[in-house]
Amino acid sequence: MNHTKTPTLTDVGRVAGVSRGTVSNVFNHPDLVRSDVRERVEAAARQLGYDGPDPRGRVLRNGKFNAIGFMPPGAYAIADVIRSPYGRELVLGVSLACDEAGATLSLVNGTEETRTSTIREALVDGFILGHSVDIDLITSAQRRRLPFVILESDAGPDINSIRIDGRSGALMAVGHLAALGHRHFVILSIRRTSGPPIVHMPGKGKRAITAGFQLDYERLDGFAQGLAEVNLSIDDVPIIETTPGEPSAGAVVFDRFPEATAILTMSDWQAITVLDEAVRRGINIPEHVSVVGFDGTAESARTTPPLTTVAHDIIGKGRLAAQMVNENGQPRQIIMSVELVVRGSTGPPR
Amino acid sequence: MNHTKTPTLTDVGRVAGVSRGTVSNVFNHPDLVRSDVRERVEAAARQLGYDGPDPRGRVLRNGKFNAIGFMPPGAYAIADVIRSPYGRELVLGVSLACDEAGATLSLVNGTEETRTSTIREALVDGFILGHSVDIDLITSAQRRRLPFVILESDAGPDINSIRIDGRSGALMAVGHLAALGHRHFVILSIRRTSGPPIVHMPGKGKRAITAGFQLDYERLDGFAQGLAEVNLSIDDVPIIETTPGEPSAGAVVFDRFPEATAILTMSDWQAITVLDEAVRRGINIPEHVSVVGFDGTAESARTTPPLTTVAHDIIGKGRLAAQMVNENGQPRQIIMSVELVVRGSTGPPR
DNA sequence: ACACTTTTTTGGAGCGCTCCAAGGTTATTC
DNA sequence: GAATAACCTTGGAGCGCTCCAAAAAAGTGT
Numbered sequence: 001m002n003h004t005k006t007p008t009l010t011d012v013g014r015v016a017g018v019s020r021g022t023v024s025n026v027f028n029h030p031d032l033v034r035s036d037v038r039e040r041v042e043a044a045a046r047q048l049g050y051d052g053p054d055p056r057g058r059v060l061r062n063g064k065f066n067a068i069g070f071m072p073p074g075a076y077a078i079a080d081v082i083r084s085p086y087g088r089e090l091v092l093g094v095s096l097a098c099d100e101a102g103a104t105l106s107l108v109n110g111t112e113e114t115r116t117s118t119i120r121e122a123l124v125d126g127f128i129l130g131h132s133v134d135i136d137l138i139t140s141a142q143r144r145r146l147p148f149v150i151l152e153s154d155a156g157p158d159i160n161s162i163r164i165d166g167r168s169g170a171l172m173a174v175g176h177l178a179a180l181g182h183r184h185f186v187i188l189s190i191r192r193t194s195g196p197p198i199v200h201m202p203g204k205g206k207r208a209i210t211a212g213f214q215l216d217y218e219r220l221d222g223f224a225q226g227l228a229e230v231n232l233s234i235d236d237v238p239i240i241e242t243t244p245g246e247p248s249a250g251a252v253v254f255d256r257f258p259e260a261t262a263i264l265t266m267s268d269w270q271a272i273t274v275l276d277e278a279v280r281r282g283i284n285i286p287e288h289v290s291v292v293g294f295d296g297t298a299e300s301a302r303t304t305p306p307l308t309t310v311a312h313d314i315i316g317k318g319r320l321a322a323q324m325v326n327e328n329g330q331p332r333q334i335i336m337s338v339e340l341v342v343r344g345s346t347g348p349p350r
Numbered sequence: 351m352n353h354t355k356t357p358t359l360t361d362v363g364r365v366a367g368v369s370r371g372t373v374s375n376v377f378n379h380p381d382l383v384r385s386d387v388r389e390r391v392e393a394a395a396r397q398l399g400y401d402g403p404d405p406r407g408r409v410l411r412n413g414k415f416n417a418i419g420f421m422p423p424g425a426y427a428i429a430d431v432i433r434s435p436y437g438r439e440l441v442l443g444v445s446l447a448c449d450e451a452g453a454t455l456s457l458v459n460g461t462e463e464t465r466t467s468t469i470r471e472a473l474v475d476g477f478i479l480g481h482s483v484d485i486d487l488i489t490s491a492q493r494r495r496l497p498f499v500i501l502e503s504d505a506g507p508d509i510n511s512i513r514i515d516g517r518s519g520a521l522m523a524v525g526h527l528a529a530l531g532h533r534h535f536v537i538l539s540i541r542r543t544s545g546p547p548i549v550h551m552p553g554k555g556k557r558a559i560t561a562g563f564q565l566d567y568e569r570l571d572g573f574a575q576g577l578a579e580v581n582l583s584i585d586d587v588p589i590i591e592t593t594p595g596e597p598s599a600g601a602v603v604f605d606r607f608p609e610a611t612a613i614l615t616m617s618d619w620q621a622i623t624v625l626d627e628a629v630r631r632g633i634n635i636p637e638h639v640s641v642v643g644f645d646g647t648a649e650s651a652r653t654t655p656p657l658t659t660v661a662h663d664i665i666g667k668g669r670l671a672a673q674m675v676n677e678n679g680q681p682r683q684i685i686m687s688v689e690l691v692v693r694g695s696t697g698p699p700r
Numbered sequence: 701a702c703a704c705t706t707t708t709t710t711g712g713a714g715c716g717c718t719c720c721a722a723g724g725t726t727a728t729t730c
Numbered sequence: 731g732a733a734t735a736a737c738c739t740t741g742g743a744g745c746g747c748t749c750c751a752a753a754a755a756a757g758t759g760t
Binding site: 358359360370371374375378384403404405406407408409410411412 | 715716717718719720726
């Protein structure tokens with residue numbers, strides 16, 4: 001146990017008989033320093049156990065952290081992001097871009113209350129904010145005068161955002177199923193609060209939205225439009241609001257709506273839990289019921305049967321988000337296209 | 351675009367007619383400040399667009415980042431960690447502990463060359479180092495005088511480490527298969543460099559280890575011991591060194607070693623790729639061949655059939671690692687127990 | 701050996717903050 | 731209304747560093 005305080009540039013300089021500035025140069029601009037001096041300094045550093053300039057001082061002086069922060073939306077924690085097939089693919093993309101830029105990726109958590117102070121205090125040069133329009137968060141981020149990008153929300157022309165064309169995706173999903181002949185749908189929408197699935201029986205008006213994000217409304221809109229195109233009304237379709245990954249989602253669908261032949265979801269994860277429940281019950285997919293996922297995660301290709309899903313380039317989205325933060329240019333609003341990937345989980349109705 | 355420089359505590363103080371220290375108190379110890387003064391300061395802050403003390407100054411003054419760093423081992427990048435079922439579960443555990451401690455989780459990348467400088471410069475109060483015994487990295491971390499934990503490597507009594515009892519796990523895996531009657535094994539060991547699977551035909555001596563980590567040797571040892579207990583020699587067992595996730599692993603096994611009835615792996619991910627290949631070929635598991643995974647990831651329970659695997663509490667390990675870093679107490683070496691979870695991927699030989 | 705150029709080294713300034721001892725103010729008590 | 735206690739505010743010190751203008755040293759040419 002060594003209780004002397006950790007050495008600083010000045011200490012090393014004293015031992016080596018040079019000034020603080022020279023020691024700094026040895027570590028940051030070695031070519032500026034005569035080689036014998038450099039060696040003397042290095043020897044002194046070694047002797048003192050000095051391992052290079054303390055990042056704290058450097059950060060204050062340079063004004064940069066060389067890190068970008070990723071903050072999950074709403075009530076989600078980083079752990080939820082990692083658990084989710086979509087979330088981890090997104091983070092993967094971000095991490096790739098950080099890697100390329102030589103930056104660190106900080107995963108910052110924030111409960112509802114601490115969120116804004118986290119934004120204020122995070123040691124980052126910019127932020128990626130998960131799909132959230134929380135106005136407080138945005139003003140907080142703006143105050144900090146750091147570049148940031150919002151995912152899956154359009155916050156106006158002054159704010160960087162990247163989102164997918166979820167409405168078209170939803171439309172394509174319905175179109176595909178309708179073309180196969182389906183008339184009996186169930187929609188799994190995303191519950192943004194914690195708790196068991198909420199079943200919204202057919203009925204008029206805005207249902208299924210306890211506290212939705214923009215992407216939820218868009219997809220629901222797309223579903224509605226797609227249904228309208230085949231002379232069905234979303235008002236006649238049951239909507240189940242469920243947390244992705246919630247294992248009981250499938251059970252609710254099969255128990256409550258046995259007549260449904262097609263299940264529309266808003267995430268692959270939801271679709272996967274439905275598939276899991278189908279296996280448990282010996283229900284054949286797609287013979288008995290068709291299932292469509294959303295996002296096109298890597299997992300969607302590996303299920304049995306592989307999932308038909310509305311895919312987009314999640315990794316690319318994460319990567320682009322990180323690049324936008326790093327570049328810190330004019331605000332852009334990017335809408336990424338989606339693609340219906342038809343695989344084995346959809347077929348004609350029974 | 352506002353080109354005046356960002357305001358500081360002093361600026362706010364000047365506008366509010368109080369000292370820098372009082373402004374600091376308003377943000378950090380509001381209870382110490384008379385309420386009318388506090389309001390005046392808050393008004394001034396609002397007017398100037400000051401959003402609280404700059405973290406840069408705070409960090410230098412306080413000496414803490416309130417963050418811990420996670421660095422993947424060897425040549426792996428953060429992206430690889432997130433891709434791997436094991437890795438992401440580990441990070442999940444770390445993130446849970448960080449969340450509890452109100453700390454940020456920094457995912458720090460480092461190529462072979464930049465690794466040590468990354469350690470030197472990362473804005474963290476401590477590190478979790480992936481399963482690696484790289485001595486340079488350890489000295490680097492020690493130099494920085496920050497607490498750190500190494501996973502899956504014992505680096506001596508002065509260094510925090512957490513590892514599982516992989517040898518016993520491997521032993522149990524072999525024991526289980528032998529008890530079922532298996533005599534024809536193939537081992538999938540982990541290739542730590544990139545590239546296609548390397549097949550090591552039966553033969554004496556240390557095979558299958560291009561550049562192994564401690565955990566690789568331990569598990570191989572456990573396999574050897576288990577085989578010896580049923581009068582088999584690991585020297586007679588083919589060993590295939592393969593990167594987890596490498597999709598061709600299964601093909602190599604089935605093509606080259608059709609006589610094998612039991613496949614031992616060192617990770618669930620490897621086992622899962624074998625299962626995938628079996629599906630592709632119409633090979634029934636476990637009727638035709640038994641497969642054992644390693645680690646007991648969440649994924650292992652969801653395969654078809656569910657995977658028999660040597661499980662341990664990965665999330666708990668990540669969480670504990672983060673706690674050890676945060677607590678910064680006496681160095682400890684922790685060995686976590688493993689458990690053989692028998693599921694559907696193992697059965698009697700054909 | 702001197703003037704001049706080039707290469708190295710120096711140390712002050714300042715990044716923005718929090719701590720803390722000391723001084724100032726207000727409230728309470730007798 | 732003075733003495734005492736409780737509460738607030740102040741501003742110097744210092745965290746460790748990098749930048750930069752200027753000084754010093756080394757090199758070059760005549």
